[in-house]
Amino acid sequence: MNNHPIGVFDSGLGGLTVLQDIQTLLPHESLVYIADSAYAPYGEKDAGDIVNRCLYIANTLIQQHKIKALVVACNTATAVAIHTLREKLDIPVIGMEPAIKPAVDITSSGVVGVLATENTLKSDKFSNLLDAHQHKARIITQPCFGLVEAIEQGELEGESTRQLLLKYVQPMLDEAVDTIVLGCTHYPLIEPLLRKLVGEQVHIMSTGVAVAKQLKSQLQSMDAGAKGTALFYTSGDATKVGDLASKFLNHKVDFQGLGV
């Protein structure tokens, strides 16, 4: 029942898609969002720099907003920095994980495509995820250079974004892909455009809802662990009343005097 806010951050505006999923599932929670636009995109940056930015943003959210949980609403930041964040912070840290497992479970053609940034695809975290599932389907990964930048410029539907996206998905379509995983929180913003390119029959999988559910379950465990306190006051003799109350309750209770 802790009413501190939840911190959500991304290199830019992609994390807003995750924020929306959190607001839908947890409408009573207050949120603080940071878009690290000055340092966007993270996808092709040096890993050490990304870790430092993530720590800086996390500490800002903790110190200035007293957040009770942190959502790393960026696949690249999750892949590169989540271990360090979990090690250094005392609050729950929830990260993004490309929806490979549900994609592999749902595919009929046996071919799954993954669109993500280069940094996500070459991270150890992603390699492990791939290793765990690639015996169950053929998984085609595709780094999407320039796509986050186009989205951050608001180019969600124009011809240049369409061309860029087509370049990345056409090879998958040629291989009879029937399930495409959006491995970057920016990509749901161009889902309408992607839908036009791939048709109605292809499954498009994003991660926001799963992350919101994981957040909810973490908050519930925190609540379950947090015990309420009790304070006792009396207008009478605090010592006498405290002694009697301790006798009634079978444990020590301290009463404080009430003005009148």
Add this chain to the structure above:
Amino acid sequence: MNNHPIGVFDSGLGGLTVLQDIQTLLPHESLVYIADSAYAPYGEKDAGDIVNRCLYIANTLIQQHKIKALVVACNTATAVAIHTLREKLDIPVIGMEPAIKPAVDITSSGVVGVLATENTLKSDKFSNLLDAHQHKARIITQPCFGLVEAIEQGELEGESTRQLLLKYVQPMLDEAVDTIVLGCTHYPLIEPLLRKLVGEQVHIMSTGVAVAKQLKSQLQSMDAGAKGTALFYTSGDATKVGDLASKFLNHKVDFQGLGV
């Protein structure tokens, strides 16, 4: 998800029985208890004075502890002051109601006894409650002068309390009562003694658990009504980022600049 405390008050220590039921049902909630021992017992006081004390205590809890809900853990104060409290306060106010309805539902002999203070028994609220149920069973009411005082002095088991209690319950037992309602939050503290006097076959009904459940349901409605807020920051150009985010989310979003 409001983590302000819940206020609980009684003329003395009887409300601790209600506090325990609340702690059992809502272990994560913080509580502030006031025992108005200097003015106890309320049972035989002037109604106007009781209303004034209740308002004073409620305002103390609101101003000093920012309570989100108030439990009037005293049957007399509920009977006399709850209307005024609900009228003057902006928070939910939960009061005690003697468990006449469940008692009438459960009795086999058709005879129900009610132990309460004189002020509770002669209140309009109690008369209405009695009117609603006395066609379904014979209800014997008994004002228990001196019983709250004995309990407040810690006399939960001694011979004098036993004699006093016997005087009040013997007439009921003579009339084949099989269900006794504890119409005062102090009385659960002498339930072990009462049990010895009435035997194992008589039902003893108190109100704390029902009040805790009602409180829980009120808090859930409050939570359901409370909508979380969202704040947005960026390390980039706040106006530009805000405009783009507004476009993405289809509603106006204001971003603030982040130091670095």
